Amino acid sequence: MESLDDVIDDLIADRVIRRHRRTWLIVIGVVxxxxxxxxVTGGWKQRVGRAVPTYDAPATVAAxxxxxxxxxxxxxxxxxxxxxxxxxxxxxxxxxxxIDTEEHKSNQVDPDVLRMVPGGGKELVRSNGASCRxxxxxxIVYGLPPDSCFTKFEIEPDFTADQIEVGVLGEQYISDDxxxxxxxxxxxxxxxxxxxxxLKPTVVVKDEEN
Amino acid sequence: xxxxxxxxxxxxILFVLIGGLTRLATPDQVFDEPNMMVSDGTIxxxxxxxxxxxxxxxxxxxxxxxxxxxxxxDKKPIETNGVYVALxxxxxxxxxxxxxxxxxxxxxxxxxxxxxxxxxxxxxxxASGFTVSGGIVFEVDPAELKGLTLQxxxxxxxxxxxRMVSVDLGIPGEESAQRLVDGAVEQYVLPxxxxxxxx
Numbered sequence: 001m002e003s004l005d006d007v008i009d010d011l012i013a014d015r016v017i018r019r020h021r022r023t024w025l026i027v028i029g030v031v032x033x034x035x036x037x038x039x040v041t042g043g044w045k046q047r048v049g050r051a052v053p054t055y056d057a058p059a060t061v062a063a064x065x066x067x068x069x070x071x072x073x074x075x076x077x078x079x080x081x082x083x084x085x086x087x088x089x090x091x092x093x094x095x096x097x098x099i100d101t102e103e104h105k106s107n108q109v110d111p112d113v114l115r116m117v118p119g120g121g122k123e124l125v126r127s128n129g130a131s132c133r134x135x136x137x138x139x140i141v142y143g144l145p146p147d148s149c150f151t152k153f154e155i156e157p158d159f160t161a162d163q164i165e166v167g168v169l170g171e172q173y174i175s176d177d178x179x180x181x182x183x184x185x186x187x188x189x190x191x192x193x194x195x196x197x198x199l200k201p202t203v204v205v206k207d208e209e210n
Numbered sequence: 211x212x213x214x215x216x217x218x219x220x221x222x223i224l225f226v227l228i229g230g231l232t233r234l235a236t237p238d239q240v241f242d243e244p245n246m247m248v249s250d251g252t253i254x255x256x257x258x259x260x261x262x263x264x265x266x267x268x269x270x271x272x273x274x275x276x277x278x279x280x281x282x283x284d285k286k287p288i289e290t291n292g293v294y295v296a297l298x299x300x301x302x303x304x305x306x307x308x309x310x311x312x313x314x315x316x317x318x319x320x321x322x323x324x325x326x327x328x329x330x331x332x333x334x335x336x337a338s339g340f341t342v343s344g345g346i347v348f349e350v351d352p353a354e355l356k357g358l359t360l361q362x363x364x365x366x367x368x369x370x371x372x373r374m375v376s377v378d379l380g381i382p383g384e385e386s387a388q389r390l391v392d393g394a395v396e397q398y399v400l401p402x403x404x405x406x407x408x409x
Binding site for chain 1: 291349350353
């Protein structure tokens with residue numbers, strides 16, 4: 001036969017379980033409603049967009065040890081010849097000035113500093129440095145006025161775009177971590193995104209090369 | 211066993227004091243690079259670079275435009291916003307060839323100039339027993355000609371004793387710099403490398 005103690009124990013247990021039932025129900029309900037709201041409004045998404053400013057050409061961007069003044073872009077098409085396939089290249093023209101106030105050193109523009117942003121999650125395209133005065137990878141001298149140069153990006157032969165975007169990266173004057181015995185003198189390296197410049201390319205068709 | 215006997219503590223304190231004293235003893239004048247031996251000189255002097263190797267700057271010429279000797283006939287000379295400083299050099303390697311000498315021009319104002327990226331604009335050593343002569347061209351800011359010095363060093367990967375050659379190009383002041391700029395030739399043709407048996 002059930003003792004009175006057992007009956008009282010059951011009674012208390014019942015009370016304890018029921019005491020917060022309503023609160024729990026409300027909390028669960030709120031969580032479910034929040035989840036539904038988040039789902040309906042598109043869910044949690046990774047922030048899309050860029051952390052650096054975007055400029056329209058003509059634009060001047062100072063990044064690291066270079067100051068670029070972008071002017072224009074050209075898509076240069078070479079039609080298919082008898083013995084050669086069609087090809088195209090994208091040239092971006094700019095004036096570049098050496099603003100290396102740390103080392104005052106003349107240098108070549110690193111190909112990693114300018115990159116084309118194809119958009120749509122595609123990988124950035126490296127440039128080929130700065131070609132000035134008809135020479136590729138020309139050395140830009142600190143203290144001299146800006147040089148007119150262009151850089152070249154590899155593109156598909158059928159590439160078309162109303163607008164292209166060029167990412168400008170600035171090298172940082174920092175040192176490596178000396179913990180593992182590396183030299184702790186700072187130097188220019190580790191390019192970091194500084195700005196994006198939009199240019200409207202014009203199409204130039206080059207005569208067939210004989 | 212007693213771990214901290216007074217003698218132990220005294221020895222500890224002694225070491226700390228010795229540490230402090232050695233710091234007091236560091237010299238006031240410290241070289242930037244204590245493992246670098248510099249050969250100083252002027253134009254025309256053979257300067258030692260590494261084991262018995264020598265570098266001599268034979269001639270200096272300022273120019274308003276340069277042309278690579280191996281460029282095609284339809285190529286135009288390259289102009290400058292500043293001035294080109296062309297140096298003609300001769301090198302003789304010693305027992306073994308010094309690797310990858312890196313020449314730069316350094317001005318009194320601390321501006322560093324790298325050579326222009328022509329095929330023959332550089333400095334190199336031939337095989338043992340041969341003298342190589344050639345030229346090197348730098349694009350230079352005319353305002354920074356004073357105290358221009360050619361520095362040749364090797365890429366220093368390891369902290370070993372290294373050599374550096376420092377050639378004073380003999381531009382003591384603004385006046386001599388201006389005279390050099392006024393006397394700059396219209397066009398300088400960068401010579402090709404020539405190798406001959408070392409004398």
